[in-house]
Amino acid sequence: KSGLASLHTFTEEEQMLRESVQRLAQDVVAPRVRDMDENEQMDPVIIKTLFEQGLMGIETSAELGGAESSFTSAIIAIEELAKVDPSVSVMCDVHNTLVNTVLRTYANKEQQDKWLPLLSESKLGCFCLSEPASGSDAFALQTRAKKDGNDWIINGSKMWITNSYEADIFLIFANIDPSKGYKGITCFIATKDMGIQIAKKEQKLGIRASSTCSLNFDDLKIPAENVIGGEGKGYKIAIEILNEGRIGIAAQMLGLAQGAFDKAVPYTYERKQFGQAIGTFQGMQFQIAQAAIELESARLMTYNAARLKEEGKTFTKEAAMAKYWASQVAQSVSGKAIEWAGGVGFTRETGIEKYWRDSKIGAIYEGTSNIQLQTIAKFIQKQYS
Ligand code: CAA
Ligand code: FAD
Secondary structure: OOOOOOOOOOOHHHHHHHHHHHHHHHHHHHHHHHHHHHHOOOOHHHHHHHHHOOOOOOOOOHHHOOOOOOHHHHHHHHHHHHHHOHHHHHHHHHHHHHHHHHHHHHOOHHHHHHHHHHHHHOOOEEEEOOEOOEOOOHHHOOOEEEEEOOEEEEEEEEEEEEOOOOOOEEEEEEEOOHHHHHHHEEEEEEEHHHOOEEEEEOOOOOOOOOOEEEEEEEEEEEEHHHEEOOOOOHHHHHHHHHHHHHHHHHHHHHHHHHHHHHHHHHHHHHOEEOOEEHHHOHHHHHHHHHHHHHHHHHHHHHHHHHHHHHOOOOOHHHHHHHHHHHHHHHHHHHHHHHHHOHHHHHOOOOOHHHHHHHHHHHHOOOOOHHHHHHHHHHHHHHHHO
């Protein structure tokens, strides 16, 4: 029943991927959603299945174990998973659009040969940028790296790191020369067994099955060859990858909104009050139509940003707009969906209230809504001043 973007032309491969992710989401994810939410835990069966089905190296070349598919395919997978569980969706999103993309874009050949097959086949990755004192102001990070012979020694801490509880592979941003400000930020790759400590797993309002942890680095030793993209290049890597990643979050929020809509709307044609289906009252019809417009606009913006990126055009402003708007739409549509189902929508049994809880994060991570507005405003100012 879910709609597809009207303007975007999908390839046959992309359409097939959409259908296969829909099946996987129904068969493997849907039966586990409620338990995972209640227990605040990702089921390992889901992680294993995503790897087995080629969804953890979507854009990685076949030679390195990936599916060698398009960026749009990654966006489709994120959207379809979010219709059923936004937690599973963000796990796949961070792994593909942040971790794999950093390596595919900035790592040298030896590094790609070493890490990308692991990330496609079995090892979950995470992206460690935010810290307790630097969220929006990400480049003010306090984690430090010092050279020691052929190694780097990292000290500091990270906060809010998605996937980190289950992850084996960590992309860590640390400053090697604070006198250069953000131009000292460098990207390192590390494995858990090098000595990464999980300090705390957060308890959250939504996306509760997605792990979010604080990490401590206490003289963490990383070999010199594990610098990705060159010393001092980390800030550019982080923000350029986040520009792309934001389209992933837009897709997550779009899928979430569509998932809530798909659950609640059929109920309005079954439930009768005053002798008729509640969905046939004009007051309800107009709300449902309004939500459909919101969904369509978020869908067009998300896939338009994906198309611009795919075509090698400038997409930063459009990605920020898509993420901002899809997050708003997710909150609005999932909130309405609860109301359409009345008291039943407020209970945990239908799963509709979960979409609303999960929607709140869209306006926070990968840059808050204010940060997206700031990014958009900078483009406008440049164009008009
Ligand atoms: N694209 C490319 N480059 C950008 C950029 C963008 N959107 N924004 C800033 N830059 C570059 C600038 O060009 C400049 O580089 P040069 O000196 O080489 O020209 C440099 O960054 C600093 O620019 P500013 O002084 O304007 O930037 P700032 O320090 O005020 O803020 C920022 C920059 C930290 C990137 C901020 O705009 C931002 O986006 N904050 C949000 C951080 C964020 O998104 N964190 C997400 C963490 S990961 C995550 O959240 C994953 C998850 O949950 C699932
Ligand atoms: P703050 O930066 O303190 O912002 C608080 C408020 O102030 C916001 O409303 C913000 O918009 C506003 N504000 C701040 N600066 C400005 C400004 N200049 N102008 C106007 N308003 C402003 N980070 C990672 O590195 N990796 C991850 O995998 C990851 N996953 C996450 C998962 C979850 C569940 C959560 C909650 C966070 C995650 N994050 C991750 C961190 C996330 O990116 C940050 O929380 C986010 O960037 C905001 O930072 P903050 O929480 O420090 O809020």
